Amino acid sequence: MSDRAEFLVDLSALSKNVSKLKEDCAVEVLAVVKADAYGHGLVRVASAALKGGASWLGVALLEEALTLRENGVEAPILAWLVSPGSDFELAISRNIDLGVSSIKGLREISSAAKKLEKNARVHIEIDTGMTRGGFLDEWNNLLSEDFANLEVVGVFSHFARADEPGEKQNVDQVQKFKYMVSELEKIGINPPIKHLANSAATLKDKDSYFTMVRVGIAMYGLTPDVTHMGTSKELGLRPVGQLRAKLHLVKDVPKDFPVGYGASAYTSTDTKLGVVAMGYADGIPRIAQGAGIFVNGMKAPIIGRVSMDQFVVDLGAHSKAQSGDWVIVFGDGSHGEYTADDWGRASSSINYEIVPRIGPRVPRIYEPHVY
Numbered sequence: 001m002s003d004r005a006e007f008l009v010d011l012s013a014l015s016k017n018v019s020k021l022k023e024d025c026a027v028e029v030l031a032v033v034k035a036d037a038y039g040h041g042l043v044r045v046a047s048a049a050l051k052g053g054a055s056w057l058g059v060a061l062l063e064e065a066l067t068l069r070e071n072g073v074e075a076p077i078l079a080w081l082v083s084p085g086s087d088f089e090l091a092i093s094r095n096i097d098l099g100v101s102s103i104k105g106l107r108e109i110s111s112a113a114k115k116l117e118k119n120a121r122v123h124i125e126i127d128t129g130m131t132r133g134g135f136l137d138e139w140n141n142l143l144s145e146d147f148a149n150l151e152v153v154g155v156f157s158h159f160a161r162a163d164e165p166g167e168k169q170n171v172d173q174v175q176k177f178k179y180m181v182s183e184l185e186k187i188g189i190n191p192p193i194k195h196l197a198n199s200a201a202t203l204k205d206k207d208s209y210f211t212m213v214r215v216g217i218a219m220y221g222l223t224p225d226v227t228h229m230g231t232s233k234e235l236g237l238r239p240v241g242q243l244r245a246k247l248h249l250v251k252d253v254p255k256d257f258p259v260g261y262g263a264s265a266y267t268s269t270d271t272k273l274g275v276v277a278m279g280y281a282d283g284i285p286r287i288a289q290g291a292g293i294f295v296n297g298m299k300a301p302i303i304g305r306v307s308m309d310q311f312v313v314d315l316g317a318h319s320k321a322q323s324g325d326w327v328i329v330f331g332d333g334s335h336g337e338y339t340a341d342d343w344g345r346a347s348s349s350i351n352y353e354i355v356p357r358i359g360p361r362v363p364r365i366y367e368p369h370v371y
């Protein structure tokens, strides 16, 4: 329990989301736990995801994969953003699967494995249209590479627009994926694991499943895109995290008083303002306007600019809220509180950016939500 702010994470909701997603897609699930499990806590989330039926874990960075191993996680782990110059020997010796997306990277992994007299497990990342990670210009070179000391376990790619179901680019990426996989087969590389789908594709595009899906945002109970895909509830997902904070202070303020840095807002009536003990150092976007908190069954919107450690909300003249009360910053919305989607919208962003920004000063508490 914190005296100021906390992020309540309901791990059983997370396991249930994973079970549901796995049941619906009926292929292997890789749980994406990069960025401290989207802010929810790497190690605890990883075990809850495995409990829910995920058979793989996916991270961006080698250090994230190593942390999982150091904490006794034995499940297969894929790290896909391990750049040339990384400690590949350490990765291989910890049995971490490596995404490879350049000839330079592939050769470094191969020579690290040779030194260890082992085979490194790799997943070839192919660029099917996102034009970010994966082989594109070096594709033909790859097809004539020496794969010494490399066990090609997987081949994968990533969607650019899966959160817009029906977009032609999604169909094009699936076709390109199949074509590039067939090219690998022609040179005798037929990886048992083929994966392309992220959450949005897992929810809406059966043609993209192949042998495994990589599920991030949906596992945390959040929609990949509220506009094109509907809310979490409509997708049958349970939001896993509830962010709450304390009211540090409640004060009566007359009409026409300037509030906060830059006096960017003024009170429009005589009212009560609440000072919430969280700020942009804790991940509350400085530009957020239009979201706020939920207390005593009522929403209270932000007024003025968010500061480093605190922000101010307009509680309304008749509010019964008092300093020391806990308020909900975001939750699943079922009681009328703001959601991570609302906070995304309020800061010209998306829920994806809101949750991993929750800062290190905010303890993660693993309990069902309390209202």
Ligand SMILES: Cc1ncc(COP(=O)(O)O)c(C=O)c1O
Pocket (backbone or CB within 6 Å): 032, 080, 158, 197, 198, 199, 200, 214, 215, 216, 217, 218, 224
């Ligand atoms: C390569 C890769 N796969 C899967 C995911 C998970 O995406 P989502 O959270 O949309 O499921 C990500 C996250 O950005 C990613 O970078």
